[in-house]
Amino acid sequence: MKITITDIARAANVAKSTVSKVLNDxxxxxxxxxxxxxxxxxDMNYTxxxxxxxxxxxxxxxxxxxxxxxxxQAYLNPFFYNIMVGIESAIGPRHYDLTVVNVQASETQExxxxxxxxxxxxxxxxxxxxxxxxxxxxxxxxxxLSFPYVSMGEYTDSEVSWVDFDNEKGxxxxxxxxxxxxxxxxxxxxxxxxxxxxxxxxxxxxxxxQEAGLPLLAEWNAxxxxxxxxxxxxxxxxxxxxxxxxxxxxxxxxxxxxxxxAAKVLGLQVPRDLGxxxxxxxxxxxxxSPSLTSxxxxxxxxxACAGQMVTDRxxxxxxxxxxxxxxxxxxxxxxxxxx
Amino acid sequence: MKITITDIARAANVAKSTVSKVLNDxxxxxxxxxxxxxxxxxDMNYTxxxxxxxxxxxxxxxxxxxxxxxxxQAYLNPFFYNIMVGIESAIGPRHYDLTVVNVQASETQExxxxxxxxxxxxxxxxxxxxxxxxxxxxxxxxxxLSFPYVSMGEYTDSEVSWVDFDNEKGxxxxxxxxxxxxxxxxxxxxxxxxxxxxxxxxxxxxxxxQEAGLPLLAEWNAxxxxxxxxxxxxxxxxxxxxxxxxxxxxxxxxxxxxxxxAAKVLGLQVPRDLGxxxxxxxxxxxxxSPSLTSxxxxxxxxxACAGQMVTDRxxxxxxxxxxxxxxxxxxxxxxxxxx
DNA sequence: TTGTATGCGTTATCAG
DNA sequence: CTGATAACGCATACAA
Numbered sequence: 001m002k003i004t005i006t007d008i009a010r011a012a013n014v015a016k017s018t019v020s021k022v023l024n025d026x027x028x029x030x031x032x033x034x035x036x037x038x039x040x041x042x043d044m045n046y047t048x049x050x051x052x053x054x055x056x057x058x059x060x061x062x063x064x065x066x067x068x069x070x071x072x073q074a075y076l077n078p079f080f081y082n083i084m085v086g087i088e089s090a091i092g093p094r095h096y097d098l099t100v101v102n103v104q105a106s107e108t109q110e111x112x113x114x115x116x117x118x119x120x121x122x123x124x125x126x127x128x129x130x131x132x133x134x135x136x137x138x139x140x141x142x143x144x145l146s147f148p149y150v151s152m153g154e155y156t157d158s159e160v161s162w163v164d165f166d167n168e169k170g171x172x173x174x175x176x177x178x179x180x181x182x183x184x185x186x187x188x189x190x191x192x193x194x195x196x197x198x199x200x201x202x203x204x205x206x207x208x209x210q211e212a213g214l215p216l217l218a219e220w221n222a223x224x225x226x227x228x229x230x231x232x233x234x235x236x237x238x239x240x241x242x243x244x245x246x247x248x249x250x251x252x253x254x255x256x257x258x259x260x261x262a263a264k265v266l267g268l269q270v271p272r273d274l275g276x277x278x279x280x281x282x283x284x285x286x287x288x289s290p291s292l293t294s295x296x297x298x299x300x301x302x303x304a305c306a307g308q309m310v311t312d313r314x315x316x317x318x319x320x321x322x323x324x325x326x327x328x329x330x331x332x333x334x335x336x337x338x339x
Numbered sequence: 340m341k342i343t344i345t346d347i348a349r350a351a352n353v354a355k356s357t358v359s360k361v362l363n364d365x366x367x368x369x370x371x372x373x374x375x376x377x378x379x380x381x382d383m384n385y386t387x388x389x390x391x392x393x394x395x396x397x398x399x400x401x402x403x404x405x406x407x408x409x410x411x412q413a414y415l416n417p418f419f420y421n422i423m424v425g426i427e428s429a430i431g432p433r434h435y436d437l438t439v440v441n442v443q444a445s446e447t448q449e450x451x452x453x454x455x456x457x458x459x460x461x462x463x464x465x466x467x468x469x470x471x472x473x474x475x476x477x478x479x480x481x482x483x484l485s486f487p488y489v490s491m492g493e494y495t496d497s498e499v500s501w502v503d504f505d506n507e508k509g510x511x512x513x514x515x516x517x518x519x520x521x522x523x524x525x526x527x528x529x530x531x532x533x534x535x536x537x538x539x540x541x542x543x544x545x546x547x548x549q550e551a552g553l554p555l556l557a558e559w560n561a562x563x564x565x566x567x568x569x570x571x572x573x574x575x576x577x578x579x580x581x582x583x584x585x586x587x588x589x590x591x592x593x594x595x596x597x598x599x600x601a602a603k604v605l606g607l608q609v610p611r612d613l614g615x616x617x618x619x620x621x622x623x624x625x626x627x628s629p630s631l632t633s634x635x636x637x638x639x640x641x642x643a644c645a646g647q648m649v650t651d652r653x654x655x656x657x658x659x660x661x662x663x664x665x666x667x668x669x670x671x672x673x674x675x676x677x678x
Numbered sequence: 679t680t681g682t683a684t685g686c687g688t689t690a691t692c693a694g
Numbered sequence: 695c696t697g698a699t700a701a702c703g704c705a706t707a708c709a710a
Contacts, residue, residue: 004702004703004704005703005704006703006704014680014681015680015681015682016681016703016704016705017680017681017682017683017704017705017706018679018680018681019704020703020704020705020706021680021705021706023704023705024705028679028680029679029680030679030680033679033680045459047455047459047460048460048703048704049394049460049461049702049703049704050460050461050462051390051393051394051397051399051461051702051703051704052394052686052702052703052704052705053703053704053705054390054686054704055388055390055391055393055394055686055687055688055702055703055704055705056685056686056703056704056705056706057686057704057705058390058686060390062438069424069427069428080419080420080423081419081420084419084439085408085441088408088439088441089408092441097438097440097462098438098439098440099401099436099437099438099439100423100427100437100438100439101436101437102424102427102431116386120384120386121386121387121388121389122388122389122390123389123436257623282623284596284621284623284627287567287596287599287623287627288623288627288628289627289628343686343687343688344687344688345687353696353697354696354697354698355687355688355689355697355698356689356690356691356696356697356698356699357695357696357697358688359688359689359690360689360695360696362688362689363689367695367696368695368696369695369696372695372696387687387688388686388687388688390686390687390688391686391687391688391689391702392687392688392689393688393702394686394687394688394689394702394703394704395687395688395689395690395701395702396688396689396702397702679710680709680710681708681709681710682707682708682709682710683706683707683708683709684705684706684707684708685704685705685706685707686702686703686704686705687702688701688702689700689701689702690699690700690701690702691698691699691700691701692697692698692699692700693696693697693698693699694695694696694697694698
């Protein structure tokens, strides 16, 4: 037997509208009435129905976070928890909830498409996604609806609000650090040609080498899905050459683990014979032996920024789209420290 | 300019109620009418408002997942993503969404208590939480409301539906494995006395030793917050004794990392001089050197089970409460392999 | 300052 | 098989 605004109105001998105004702390209600009604609400243990409020107010105070859960090893998954906490830290205080939604490849079927399920049916007020999920087509549809959304991951194709880490700068930082440690033959391992994430990272690496007047040997540019196996295979190949590299920049930690294994098998001392620096500072990088020099991205900050941006756009619909680049941080550990 | 059920009714020359019945595929509507109305819905790009549907149907098709995001190193956090995917795999096909909610310690304030915010205001139809968040008091309140909820983590205090891994059996499995590798002086490192999780794990360890007729030396039962630092400190202490242990069961991976560090500092060979087996198989256990023998819990399965249970309870309110114990799996790696 | 009437977009209960 | 009308619980313009 649930109690509604009508019950409160009856008990307080006022109109429903008066109770509603008390709920919303309207300035046009006397202090006495407010106190009296509030006391009754408390006594009767009344909580307004969010469904009714939402229908009347035409908003949900709910943010959707899109994830493709079928990609088990996707770029951001190991950091997912921190991202989520970051988002929550930004939207929670503004009274938004976070709904996590699975977007499978099977979603191509009209029926279950998230656009219909979430956006058109008004299940959420705003959307956070990443650029691997949000197609250009969907971005356009969202814009036509002027629906607030933010992409985690740079987005250049169209007018989109996004936040990302400066991967190009990250490539520079890792490479410059290796140069400072007197490594001179530096290769880049992992990453699929054409992939945005790879392109940026590689670009930073390549530019730094060029500016230092060092060669960029084509055969060192190994490419493939960035996992442990690739790291091992490519490193083994590179290090068996006549003039092998003396340092490697790895696309991610998995690749670095593979590289490390290859170095062990070949009897190379890290960091003496081979320097290893990697993108992404996974929680256990420091427990690996030798501990890995890596590029830390503050995933909490990434989420917080995305949450901030999406609520901003909800509350100020005419806001200009913008992209935000966050600064990475290099964590120097044993795998490159040879001074 | 959004279109509603009224627009469709007008365009199709039928009553709103007829359109509603078409939406719900009511058997009392002729096939012709259905086809005609559906075509118009498609032409006009109509999607029903979930807010209105929810208000009318009095349900939300939304499951809440409670997390205390302030506990950064909480037990389940590293596995959070998998748990979430597991939950989604169970509730998604049943058309439920997942809302992740932050429950801070500050929640003690009446105002923002999740009970009011989520349950009383009918923002969700069911709740998944873990036993470190759900107080006995709240459990009782939920029961009085006969609100569907499931605890991840064993729950003995009251009538609660829960799912957990068999931590006692896990303790047995790790200890039995160490015995099979001819270790005889086995200590247990990490865990706070009185903590449910620790008690179960320790119990399995202790019983196995007892059954093998081996002593359980009190001074080896180190206790404290289970992190890397504790692992290092306690292991260093234990291994400096006159009759040091030849194997350690670790409360979690962090502890094991600390133990490993201590062994290195003391110049002990793992696994020859010291066997190390640990609870929880974090993703990078296998990259550690030596790779860690660990107890893997299938976190996806844990989430899937919780999701299954909560939707079952939503759809069958009179279901009996029950507890489910899932089987862990031991992954034998180098840190204990000395045969 | 408070009350009345109407709207939010569906579903559900009856008639017809 | 279809339609009119009343819920669902709250918000809001307009009156009083």
